[in-house]
Amino acid sequence: MAKEGLGLEITELRLGLPVDNNGERLVSGSKKTKRVFSEMMISSSLDTDGANSVVSSVDIVTGEVEDDSVPKDKSQAVGWPPVCSYRTKKNNNKESSKAIGYVKVSMCGVPYLRKVDLGTSKGYTHLATVLEKLFDCLGLGVALKEGEKFEYVIIYEDKDRDWMLVGDVPWEMFKESCMRLRIVKRSDATGFGLQRDLSLQLEHLHNRTWLTSTTSRNGKMIKAVYTQRFTDCSVAVAATRHVIVVAASDSYDHLIIRHKWEKLG
Amino acid sequence: MNYFPDEVIEHIFDFIASHKDRNSISLVSKSWHKIERCSRKRVFIGNCYAINPERLIQRFPSLRSLTLKGKPHFADFNLVPHEWGGFVHPWIVALAKARVGLEELRLKRMVVSDESLELLSRSFSSFKSLVLVSCEGFTTDGLASVAANCRHLRELDLQENEIDDHRGQWLNCFPESSTALTSLNFSCLKGETNLAALERLVARSPNLESLKVNRAVPLDALTRLMSCAPQLVDLGVGSYENEPDQESFMKLMAAIKKCTELRSLSGFSEVAPLCLTAFYPICQNLTSLNLSYAAEIQGNHLISYFELQELRVFPSDLHDEEDNDTAVTEIGLVAISAGCPKLHSILYFCKQMTNAALITVAKNCPNFIRFRLCILEPNKPDHTTSQSLDEGFGAIVQACKGLRRLSVSGLLTDKVFLYIGMYAEQLEMLSIAFAGDTDKGMLYVLNGCKKMRKLEIRDSPFGNAALLADVDKYRTMRSLWMSSCEVTLGGCKRLARNAPWLNVEIINENENNDVMERNEEDEREKVDRLYLYRTVVGARKDAPPCVTIL
Numbered sequence: 001m002a003k004e005g006l007g008l009e010i011t012e013l014r015l016g017l018p019v020d021n022n023g024e025r026l027v028s029g030s031k032k033t034k035r036v037f038s039e040m041m042i043s044s045s046l047d048t049d050g051a052n053s054v055v056s057s058v059d060i061v062t063g064e065v066e067d068d069s070v071p072k073d074k075s076q077a078v079g080w081p082p083v084c085s086y087r088t089k090k091n092n093n094k095e096s097s098k099a100i101g102y103v104k105v106s107m108c109g110v111p112y113l114r115k116v117d118l119g120t121s122k123g124y125t126h127l128a129t130v131l132e133k134l135f136d137c138l139g140l141g142v143a144l145k146e147g148e149k150f151e152y153v154i155i156y157e158d159k160d161r162d163w164m165l166v167g168d169v170p171w172e173m174f175k176e177s178c179m180r181l182r183i184v185k186r187s188d189a190t191g192f193g194l195q196r197d198l199s200l201q202l203e204h205l206h207n208r209t210w211l212t213s214t215t216s217r218n219g220k221m222i223k224a225v226y227t228q229r230f231t232d233c234s235v236a237v238a239a240t241r242h243v244i245v246v247a248a249s250d251s252y253d254h255l256i257i258r259h260k261w262e263k264l265g
Numbered sequence: 266m267n268y269f270p271d272e273v274i275e276h277i278f279d280f281i282a283s284h285k286d287r288n289s290i291s292l293v294s295k296s297w298h299k300i301e302r303c304s305r306k307r308v309f310i311g312n313c314y315a316i317n318p319e320r321l322i323q324r325f326p327s328l329r330s331l332t333l334k335g336k337p338h339f340a341d342f343n344l345v346p347h348e349w350g351g352f353v354h355p356w357i358v359a360l361a362k363a364r365v366g367l368e369e370l371r372l373k374r375m376v377v378s379d380e381s382l383e384l385l386s387r388s389f390s391s392f393k394s395l396v397l398v399s400c401e402g403f404t405t406d407g408l409a410s411v412a413a414n415c416r417h418l419r420e421l422d423l424q425e426n427e428i429d430d431h432r433g434q435w436l437n438c439f440p441e442s443s444t445a446l447t448s449l450n451f452s453c454l455k456g457e458t459n460l461a462a463l464e465r466l467v468a469r470s471p472n473l474e475s476l477k478v479n480r481a482v483p484l485d486a487l488t489r490l491m492s493c494a495p496q497l498v499d500l501g502v503g504s505y506e507n508e509p510d511q512e513s514f515m516k517l518m519a520a521i522k523k524c525t526e527l528r529s530l531s532g533f534s535e536v537a538p539l540c541l542t543a544f545y546p547i548c549q550n551l552t553s554l555n556l557s558y559a560a561e562i563q564g565n566h567l568i569s570y571f572e573l574q575e576l577r578v579f580p581s582d583l584h585d586e587e588d589n590d591t592a593v594t595e596i597g598l599v600a601i602s603a604g605c606p607k608l609h610s611i612l613y614f615c616k617q618m619t620n621a622a623l624i625t626v627a628k629n630c631p632n633f634i635r636f637r638l639c640i641l642e643p644n645k646p647d648h649t650t651s652q653s654l655d656e657g658f659g660a661i662v663q664a665c666k667g668l669r670r671l672s673v674s675g676l677l678t679d680k681v682f683l684y685i686g687m688y689a690e691q692l693e694m695l696s697i698a699f700a701g702d703t704d705k706g707m708l709y710v711l712n713g714c715k716k717m718r719k720l721e722i723r724d725s726p727f728g729n730a731a732l733l734a735d736v737d738k739y740r741t742m743r744s745l746w747m748s749s750c751e752v753t754l755g756g757c758k759r760l761a762r763n764a765p766w767l768n769v770e771i772i773n774e775n776e777n778n779d780v781m782e783r784n785e786e787d788e789r790e791k792v793d794r795l796y797l798y799r800t801v802v803g804a805r806k807d808a809p810p811c812v813t814i815l
Binding site for chain 1: 339341342343344399425579580614639641643672696698723724749
């Protein structure tokens with residue numbers, strides 16, 4: 001696509017946080033407007049027809065996660081799990097310590113959790129430096145911003161319990177909504193049979209000219225490739241077990257591009 | 266033995282420390298009963314409503330040490346109303362009035378007030394030891410009066426109490442002349458501590474063996490404390506989130522190395538891993554490790570402490586979602602059982618379990634006395650076979666012949682109770698939740714476990730048939746708790762009629778609390794919470810409105 005047309009479309013897309021007419025960012029609240037990992041969770045009723053999957057993948061975007069854990073009522077019974085209230089109060093105090101800005105950070109493959117103080121952190125760059133020190137993992141700063149080739153990506157859980165890519169939203173907003181952090185390996189994604197080449201899915205998939213290929217196995221679509229060339233845009237890829245999230249860099253700070261993969265087999 | 270003078274017999278009895286044995290002695294003959302009761306120094310009362318203080322003092326006039334327990338265990342999990350009872354004040358009043366030479370008071374799940382503590386501190390001039398576990402109702406002001414007035418205080422042990430911390434100077438209240446401390450535990454206090462006062466106190470207590478500080482004691486203070494108390498056997502540390510700098514770390518390591526007697530470690534609410542590694546050199550000597558507050562230490566991390574006898578692993582985040590990287594599973598338990606052959610007590614919270622793992626654990630550790638397993642998700646089956654965990658727990662009770670306490674969880678049918686009834690001959694306390702299919706399950710336990718003392722059941726399909734099958738069984742038990750089960754009001758009423766020596770308490774926090782005024786139809790209504798216990802003093806007078814004693 002021509003760069004010109006691209007510019008216009010990018011403006012229109014505004015896939016990040018919703019903005020009002022003045023271009024001011026509205027605080028993200030409802031799930032619908034927020035582009036989150038969990039929206040990409042594949043429900044088990046995934047449409048297996050490759051041709052229709054473009055549309056159905058839009059449906060899947062807003063689909064619910066199949067929760068295979070116990071029915072809520074039992075596990076949330078009074079006094080369950082049997083941890084004495086003295087102890088749960090201690091845990092709740094930990095929760096309130098979040099108000100001061102401490103959040104847990106876990107890194108895949110590392111058997112312990114750490115904590116960082118977002119309250120005293122000055123911004124994304126500073127946060128990345130702190131994380132690098134904590135986990136002895138150089139390059140997290142790069143992962144935060146860009147660097148599709150970098151081994152790790154950083155994601156965070158926000159107040160709505162959705163997993164988001166770190167760096168998407170303005171720092172202040174991130175500070176307020178971040179509940180905890182995870183550093184995950186992009187290569188986890190390859191463990192699910194995914195290829196490294198970037199595939200981008202944009203919100204308005206009605207424009208199917210962006211779909212360039214699909215791959216199916218046993219009648220199930222496992223990969224869809226949408227390509228859209230962006231200039232002045234570099235991307236970082238974050239992978240969890242279920243989804244890949246691709247986010248753009250500063251140039252398009254509202255643009256969050258997503259794709260999802262289904263686990264093979 | 267009849268030819269010996271009483272003093273000689275009394276002297277012989279002195280060597281018999283166990284409560285059970287002394288109780289047995291007192292049943293032999295009238296003269297032995299008299300000698301025993303007049304010489305008895307230590308009394309353990311597992312349920313404060315089974316007896317009253319007047320009768321206690323009448324029987325044991327030489328009482329020196331009293332242990333009292335109040336609320337039922339499930340009070341820990343918010344299943345018992347706050348105002349249920351368990352007040353220690355009447356006991357202290359009675360003991361003071363009778364001028365009992367009380368030296369030691371140990372309370373669990375009782376309501377204690379500052380007034381009680383003040384009275385205690387002024388009434389017993391030889392008072393030496395105060396141990397409060399899971400109690401509530403008092404503040405640091407009460408502690409201040411104990412510190413100030415109990416001139417011979419050796420032990421002040423506060424475990425998991427709800428204490429209103431007035432951030433006063435209670436530690437300052439220990440007089441300078443107080444040098445007899447052997448044990449000081451204030452880990453449950455939430456506020457700042459006067460570090461200088463604490464350090465002075467520790468420095469002038471050469472016999473201090475057990476020290477457990479609270480979260481507010483920073484690393485450098487801990488290092489200093491350990492340096493002036495290298496004789497410590499039992500240490501509870503505070504909260505150390507941030508990595509120590511090089512110098513602090515070296516100092517800490519040096520101090521730890523000097524504590525060659527250290528056998529028990531606890532605390533660690535939030536600990537930077539580097540801090541924890543400082544303790545590794547002494548870990549091989551540990552017999553007890555309580556990492557319960559350390560969220561950051563994951564169960565799958567292999568623990569191999571050869572000397573370890575007790576271990577507690579709590580869930581780090583109760584609201585955690587599926588966090589597969591860091592979840593505690595059966596793998597951790599098997600690893601622990603393989604690495605710690607001396608393990609006899611374990612409390613283990615986990616996400617999942619398998620029969621195979623439990624069978625392996627049973628093989629590795631046949632010496633369990635306490636085995637408490639809590640799978641976070643109720644009714645969760647063996648995650649590899651989707652079957653119930655009957656066989657796994659069956660293996661545990663079969664292999665661990667000395668098992669005295671068991672908590673079961675996960676998907677369980679009546680069969681597991683059949684196994685428990687058959688094999689758990691020494692079992693004294695059993696906790697059941699979301700388990701079983703029919704009354705048969707409960708009956709297997711009641712009929713089979715001859716030594717059962719405390720049975721607590723929640724959310725399980727046991728009803729009147731099981732409750733009423735053998736009323737006399739409850740004479741041999743301390744108490745029975747059943748909540749969200751199938752027992753009805755009618756069944757409870759019938760039980761109360763047939764067993765006047767039981768207090769049958771119905772706890773009902775609904776609006777209409779007056780159970781007795783309901784018409785007969787409501788006899789079929791299920792009882793939300795039932796707590797029954799044997800007693801020689803009849804219905805207690807201090808029950809709140811939400812409790813009805815049938």
